[in-house]
Each structure stands twice: as structure tokens, then as C-alpha cells.
Amino acid sequence: MTDAGCPIGVCFFFIGNTRCAPEETGEAAKQNRPGSMKYRNFETLRKNQDFQKVYREHNSFSNRMLVLYTAENHADTIRLGVSVSKKVGNSIVRHRLARLIREAFRLNADNVQKNCDYIFIARTGLINKGYKETENAMLKLLGEAGRLQNDEKNSNQADSVLPDGDITV
Numbered sequence: 294m295t296d297a298g299c300p301i302g303v304c305f306f307f308i309g310n311t312r313c314a315p316e317e318t319g320e321a322a323k324q325n326r327p328g329s330m331k332y333r334n335f336e337t338l339r340k341n342q343d344f345q346k347v348y349r350e351h352n353s354f355s356n357r358m359l360v361l362y363t364a365e366n367h368a369d370t371i372r373l374g375v376s377v378s379k380k381v382g383n384s385i386v387r388h389r390l391a392r393l394i395r396e397a398f399r400l401n402a403d404n405v406q407k408n409c410d411y412i413f414i415a416r417t418g419l420i421n422k423g424y425k426e427t428e429n430a431m432l433k434l435l436g437e438a439g440r441l442q443n444d445e446k447n448s449n450q451a452d453s454v455l456p457d458g459d460i461t462v
Contacts, residue, residue, distance in 0.1 A: 334402040338374030338410060347374070347410045354437045357418040358427070359394070361434040366410045373398050374412040381417055390415045397428040406440045 338344055350364035366372060375394050377387040394413050398405075405411070413434075419427060435441050 334399065335371040335373050338372050338412065343372070343410070344374055344376075344412060347412050352438065354434045355416075356430055356434060358416055358422060358430040359419065359434055360414040360416065361431075361438060362412040362414075363438050363440060364410050365408055367408065369407060371402060371405060371407055372410045374410070375415070376412060377415040381415055382420060386420060387415075390419055393419075393422075393424060393427045394431070397424065397431050401428065401432065401435075404442050405435060406442055409440060411435075411440070 338347070347362050347364040350362070352363045354361045354363075373395065375391045377390050379387070381387055381390065394415060398411070398413070413431065419430070422430075432441070
């Protein structure tokens, strides 16, 4: 036995829910803790008053699978809220849909306009859909809302002159 009775030579201890090596104590352990920086490119809406503020803006867009509410947040961050009603299904179904929405948003967050809060509400049409359908529905709503950064590039390219002299609109 080495290191004060540890049979394998290196002992680990827990800070909160994180397993840390002995040299990772104090601030280093806090920075590596899961949840301290869960999503690198956006924050999450958690408080009811934050959700209510976005709902009061009345900027909503919808399709058969999702509803999108948007509002500017006057900060240099993107904040995401996800809501899945009990009408959609049991807890397993609701959590699966919430994870699908968050993952689709996380992978496309670089193409989304900053300084905004986004709330996605799942509808029953999303229940048996996979990642690609969820992502397509989300991108379509963000495009309708004018919140995709690629929209500006696409609209500028659409007004360009083609090589043979035809103008696209």
C-alpha cells in the first residue's frame, strides 16, 4: 500500500460530483467541475422571469415540431431555454426531446445571432423524429426569425449578378 493506504498508488477524492487528482484542488478543481461551463457557446435560461421576459416580446415562429420565441438580451451572449410540456409525453420522452433540441442548437450556435434569447417549445410532432429532423425544423424557424448569420450572406448572394448577365432576385 502506498500514499497513505491507497492500494494502486494514486488516490482520488471527490469535490462535489467531480473526481479530482490530488494536485487538482481549490480553483483548478472548481474550473474542471461539470456544469461550471456546460455549453461553451451559449448559456441556458433557468429562471421563470427570464422566460416571461422573452414571451412578452411576442416574437414567435412555429412549425409542426417546434415553437420559437426570440428576444434581444442586450448582452454579448446567446441564451437558450427549452420547454417540453407534460402533454408531449412522459419524463423519458420529454428529456429526450430537450436533449435533442439542446444538441441541435449547440452544434449550430456559431451560425446564430448573438445578443439574443431563444426559447424552443417542443410539440408532439417531434416525438418520433431524429436529430436531422429536429435540426432542420430548428434552422427553418431561426431562418424565418432572421436570426441566422448565414441569412445575410445568402441574401447578398441572391442579389448578385450571374456570369451570363442574368440578375437573380
